Amino acid sequence: MSLSQEILSILACPRCKGPLEQVALPEGFGCRACDLLYKTEDNIPNFLIDEASPWADQRQQS
Numbered sequence: 001m002s003l004s005q006e007i008l009s010i011l012a013c014p015r016c017k018g019p020l021e022q023v024a025l026p027e028g029f030g031c032r033a034c035d036l037l038y039k040t041e042d043n044i045p046n047f048l049i050d051e052a053s054p055w056a057d058q059r060q061q062s
């Protein structure tokens, strides 16, 4: 099991407590239920709900 999979099994969305999906571009963790992307900055995931971006917007750019 890679480290990221291990982290994913522990992490839950801070808003809905649902599962998160790892996203490569931009790097971070997405919640489909909330349609929010929690970005990773300097290798540190930012799970502040206020600083998360709408995931749909991020997908359209990539």
Ligand SMILES: [Zn+2]
Pocket: 013, 014, 015, 016, 017, 018, 031, 032, 033, 034, 035
């Ligand atoms: Zn959520």
